[in-house]
Amino acid sequence: MTQSTIESARNTSIxxxxxxxxxxPAVDIYENDKELLVVADLPRVTPGSLxxxxxHPDMKIEGRAVASDTQPEYLYTRTFHLDSSVDVGKIEAxxxxxxxxxxxxxxxxxxxxxxxxxxx
Amino acid sequence: xxxxQRNTNELQRFAPFSLVDWDSPxxxxxxxxxxxxxxxxxxxxxxxxxxxxxxxxxxxxxxGNELVLAVDLPGVSKKDVxxxxxxxxxxxxASRTATAPEGYTTHRRERASFKxxxxxxxxxxxxxxxxxxKLAEGVLTVxxxxxxxxxxxxxxxxxx
Numbered sequence: 001m002t003q004s005t006i007e008s009a010r011n012t013s014i015x016x017x018x019x020x021x022x023x024x025p026a027v028d029i030y031e032n033d034k035e036l037l038v039v040a041d042l043p044r045v046t047p048g049s050l051x052x053x054x055x056h057p058d059m060k061i062e063g064r065a066v067a068s069d070t071q072p073e074y075l076y077t078r079t080f081h082l083d084s085s086v087d088v089g090k091i092e093a094x095x096x097x098x099x100x101x102x103x104x105x106x107x108x109x110x111x112x113x114x115x116x117x118x119x120x
Numbered sequence: 121x122x123x124x125q126r127n128t129n130e131l132q133r134f135a136p137f138s139l140v141d142w143d144s145p146x147x148x149x150x151x152x153x154x155x156x157x158x159x160x161x162x163x164x165x166x167x168x169x170x171x172x173x174x175x176x177x178x179x180x181x182x183x184g185n186e187l188v189l190a191v192d193l194p195g196v197s198k199k200d201v202x203x204x205x206x207x208x209x210x211x212x213x214a215s216r217t218a219t220a221p222e223g224y225t226t227h228r229r230e231r232a233s234f235k236x237x238x239x240x241x242x243x244x245x246x247x248x249x250x251x252x253x254k255l256a257e258g259v260l261t262v263x264x265x266x267x268x269x270x271x272x273x274x275x276x277x278x279x280x
Contacts, residue, residue: 098258
């Protein structure tokens with residue numbers, strides 16, 4: 001083994017990124033006439049460390065819980081499969097108190113319309 | 121000490137077709153299994169709960185002049201946190217109730233209600249009057265300034 005091979009082998013082991021613990025966040029899914037609502041627990045995740053990606057038909061939540069002196073870094077990930085009823089362009093998300101709420105509006109034809117029945 | 125409550129009576133319903141959860145495609149089988157367990161009077165739920173509310177993880181840091189406590193409490197609002205100090209004991213009590221938003225039907229319910237209660241014995245004296253607490257990003261952070269005689273001091277070693 002040449003010197004350079006040894007060197008590169010050593011570099012690989014040193015530079016290997018520390019393994020990040022992956023967690024599956026607890027999720028609630030709700031639905032009403034107009035939309036689906038996904039709620040996820042993401043403590044220690046900030047708006048800046050949260051990624052919400054829609055790559056049709058997948059929607060991926062990826063939140064990095066920032067490490068501190070004694071707490072390891074966590075990665076909360078979860079992927080959902082969206083069908084055509086979701087209006088992808090109108091998805092809205094908000095993060096507060098460590099809880100993420102993703103509103104997924106349904107496209108017009110899939111929204112429930114209640115029709116009032118009139119008496120003759 | 122951690123108490124978790126989960127409403128096991130509520131049957132986990134099938135996810136809507138528009139939201140298939142790829143990370144737990146067997147969830148529906150899990151609920152089928154629960155039904156069977158109940159049917160045969162099985163006491164234990166042997167499938168461990170794989171989802172994380174992430175609550176209760178905590179740490180105390182010593183920054184030199186102060187102690188900093190951080191506890192993960194997702195979805196807990198300010199009014200549901202109780203914090204008290206007596207002597208060198210620090211108590212934190214917090215809870216949240218998982219409720220479905222009004223007007224929505226529930227397809228999946230993993231986020232459990234919880235009660236968190238913990239006491240810490242502080243390693244140094246703190247100035248209880250100057251303790252500050254804040255709740256952000258689902259994390260309760262308590263800053264406890266050390267009392268003057270517990271502050272670090274630099275002692276110069278003089279040559280004899």
